[in-house]
Amino acid sequence: MSVILAIESSCDETSVAICNNGKITANVIANQTIHENYGGVIPELASRVHQQNIVPVIQQALIDANVNKNELNAVAFTKGPGLLGSLLVGVSFAKSFALALDLPLIAVNHMHAHILAHFIDEPKPQFPFLCLTVSGGHTQIVLVRDYSSMEIVGETLDDAAGEAFDKTAKILNLPYPGGPLIDKHAQKGNPIDYKFPEPQIKGLDFSFSGFKTAILYFIRDQEKIDPDFIAKNLNDICASVQYSIVNILLNKLKRAAKEYGIKDVAIAGGVSANSGLRNALQELALTQQWNVFIPAFEYCTDNAAMIAIAGYHKYLNKDFVGQDVSPAARMEF
Numbered sequence: 001m002s003v004i005l006a007i008e009s010s011c012d013e014t015s016v017a018i019c020n021n022g023k024i025t026a027n028v029i030a031n032q033t034i035h036e037n038y039g040g041v042i043p044e045l046a047s048r049v050h051q052q053n054i055v056p057v058i059q060q061a062l063i064d065a066n067v068n069k070n071e072l073n074a075v076a077f078t079k080g081p082g083l084l085g086s087l088l089v090g091v092s093f094a095k096s097f098a099l100a101l102d103l104p105l106i107a108v109n110h111m112h113a114h115i116l117a118h119f120i121d122e123p124k125p126q127f128p129f130l131c132l133t134v135s136g137g138h139t140q141i142v143l144v145r146d147y148s149s150m151e152i153v154g155e156t157l158d159d160a161a162g163e164a165f166d167k168t169a170k171i172l173n174l175p176y177p178g179g180p181l182i183d184k185h186a187q188k189g190n191p192i193d194y195k196f197p198e199p200q201i202k203g204l205d206f207s208f209s210g211f212k213t214a215i216l217y218f219i220r221d222q223e224k225i226d227p228d229f230i231a232k233n234l235n236d237i238c239a240s241v242q243y244s245i246v247n248i249l250l251n252k253l254k255r256a257a258k259e260y261g262i263k264d265v266a267i268a269g270g271v272s273a274n275s276g277l278r279n280a281l282q283e284l285a286l287t288q289q290w291n292v293f294i295p296a297f298e299y300c301t302d303n304a305a306m307i308a309i310a311g312y313h314k315y316l317n318k319d320f321v322g323q324d325v326s327p328a329a330r331m332e333f
């Protein structure tokens with residue numbers, strides 16, 4: 001028997017989930033809208049809002065799962081990577097809660113958890129598989145050998161794919177986070193109207209900083225010709241940028257699958273919610289004879305259900321940490 005309460009607070013979502021014997025029975029997410037006006041997450045504001053949200057979110061999760069806090073067997077939490085102030089709220093709360101209820105503590109790596117979100121529902125991938133993990137802070141191709149044995153075989157040398165979406169949105173005067181808005185406009189646009197150069201990075205690594213600059217210069221030049229360029233062509237610009245980012249990601253994933261001789265391929269992280277990426281991966285799976293694993297929308301962006309499932313597998317191995325645990329803004333894989 002295991003009933004695990006899990007806390008996620010690495011960025012701007014305060015989330016609490018309950019995992020009952022490997023099944024998610026609650027997953028409450030409080031989004032922070034305060035950052036919309038600033039074009040990005042303001043760390044100081046994020047930690048303050050986590051502080052306000054954490055108790056009501058815990059209470060709601062216990063109600064949703066129909067569980068009393070005295071029935072819990074462990075407390076899992078995101079140790080990192082993430083914003084230090086945000087992590088501190090979740091880690092401190094988890095430690096106090098575990099101390100008060102005399103429960104073991106489970107520290108979870110946020111990036112591992114994005115990948116392990118594939119073990120919440122069926123179909124579950126078989127080990128070993130490759131996972132393209134694309135979020136606001138990371139872009140990685142990970143060789144997943146086991147619940148705890150994961151190797152990064154390619155990653156971004158600078159910006160993450162999520163940042164490329166969010167920064168493009170900013171250039172186009174769309175609010176933060178821009179990824180979902182680019183996706184929405186892209187669905188009404190022509191993906192091959194504008195061409196952006198594919199970064200020439202060797203091996204399985206990525207780079208998005210030059211790509212972002214290319215978009216900035218392209219828009220600046222077009223606006224010199226027509227000041228209303230963005231307004232007139234928003235859907236086509238979004239569709240073309242999205243098409244380019246998806247191509248960059250999938251070309252490397254294709255290469256990785258060949259190099260490692262792996263046919264089970266997954267995507268994870270916030271950008272895996274992107275409709276262009278999801279559709280293109282399904283199409284690629286047909287030509288490459290891949291079995292693809294695409295998370296449900298609710299498990300793409302940050303959520304505590306993924307922390308709970310990762311915590312459950314650690315619980316089975318009695319992989320606990322002491323009260324001296326600290327958050328880690330950067331965390332080795």
Ligand code: KG4
Binds near residue numbers: 161166272302
């Ligand atoms: O995994 P996540 O929620 O947080 C981090 O761990 O960073 O990822 C957030 C990122 C943001 O950059 C956001 O713009 C992007 O995921 N994102 C999307 C979509 N939904 C979220 N990007 C493109 N299309 C989407 N539909």
Ligand code: ZN
Binds near residue numbers: 110114136301302
């Ligand atoms: Zn994340």
